[in-house]
Amino acid sequence: MADPVPLDLATLRRSCGHCSLRELCLPAGIGVNDLARLDEVVRRRRPLRRDERLFHHGDALSSIYVARNGAFKTVSLSEGGDERVVGFHLPGELMGLDALAGEGHRCEAVALDPAEVCEVPVDELAAVAAQLPGLQRQLMRVIGQSISLDRDHAEMLSRRHANERIALFLHGLGERLAHIGGSALQFRLAMSREDIASYLGLAIETVSRGFTRLQDDGVIAVAGRQVEVLDPVELARLAHGGEPQQPQPQQRRA
Amino acid sequence: MADPVPLDLATLRRSCGHCSLRELCLPAGIGVNDLARLDEVVRRRRPLRRDERLFHHGDALSSIYVARNGAFKTVSLSEGGDERVVGFHLPGELMGLDALAGEGHRCEAVALDPAEVCEVPVDELAAVAAQLPGLQRQLMRVIGQSISLDRDHAEMLSRRHANERIALFLHGLGERLAHIGGSALQFRLAMSREDIASYLGLAIETVSRGFTRLQDDGVIAVAGRQVEVLDPVELARLAHGGEPQQPQPQQRRA
């Protein structure tokens, strides 16, 4: 495909039909003809820089957004002016759904890395979805997945012990990365310890100690934001409420 | 109820157009003609007894449900077999949306009181919504509201202090009751302390102490499940992270 016109090529490559996320995102299960209809509605926004905001608290709902590259966090602003992380969003995951209630956005979406998003105007999406049953169904599915992620978050937060929350966080993040074609066992955290602490409802020091503890127990190897899962089985066990394995202090001989 | 033609009258009274929730629920903003289309889809289930379940964990998605009378809780079952309350549902609020992701229901809905629900088969709802833009829009709104409630729950759980969570819980519950025409200042809790504790990620004793503390501080009067908010301003302050007012130990005679 040596296309002489670079713009066309770029547009083509960025269409839903050629997107690596097409099986996970809105296009999933839609025929090629209908795909063109969807493509007309989706706007590819220019890349965002780190810390750039996709929408702000109080903004009226105009579009929903799908992370395409990079990672995002959504934060809600409490009265004190401090931010509280309510979600992390990997490629293929939706942002902005809280505004569907009609009161405007209740949170802000912030790029954690250089990132790209697809912007989907809700009115146009609704109009197209009404005509394409496949799209309507898939829209409901991705909304349901977003709700599921919120539930996972709530489940994390209702765990009493800090170490369980942390294990669950790492475990869940690994699974989400695997789902989009990454490795569940080796990845880089896009978010700071502070973001993680806020997301988990813990003090930042507690998160740090939790990571250290997991490393000492031989479950993970962590260096800054780089994480490697050494014992996925044990991590899953901890994430689901199991007690730490005392008998196995790997490579820790007194 | 010595009604000569019970079925017809009952059916009429129970139609969406005559429901007291019509301005909050799916019918909101829909014309009378279109309303009939919606009515054909909605099934009114027989009343549920206390502790009766609306759907079970793992059930495939067939319908979503709207609380009509009474109150519900949704619980997720952890590995240990113990339940964790993930939400409370008042009249007009949706249940079952977590199954939209396509993996079946992740939780169970349980009636806290004698209750009634409307059952809406999702396939039929989708078909009708595709034809009625007003319904489609309103469907998105109520889904958005459901997501907002999940966010409120997560916000509660991420509060560090037990008293903040409790204050936020009572404050939010009052607002929701006011929204459906009840009193925000005087109400009866449909759920047990145990349910509240599970919902807030606290021990039951901590919830009890929190209630007592709020009563001692003159913010509420609580007797079993009956709650009266004496100082709504202070309750709101506490809910939003304010420190307890020391200088005002109301009616505290040694």
Add this chain to the structure above:
DNA sequence: CGTGACATTGAAATGCGTCAAGATGAGTGG
């Protein structure tokens, strides 16, 4: 080589969970 943001580690204070006992209230049967 500084400087500042971010992360880790230590020591101390405390708020919450746990265990245990007591109180309350609803339902039942004498």
Add this chain to the structure above:
DNA sequence: CCACTCATCTTGACGCATTTCAATGTCACG
């Protein structure tokens, strides 16, 4: 009407996990 029981709720005392405060360490970048 009272005595009994069971479920639910409240209260107290204690230990411990987590927060808080403070110091140190690490890395990127000017």
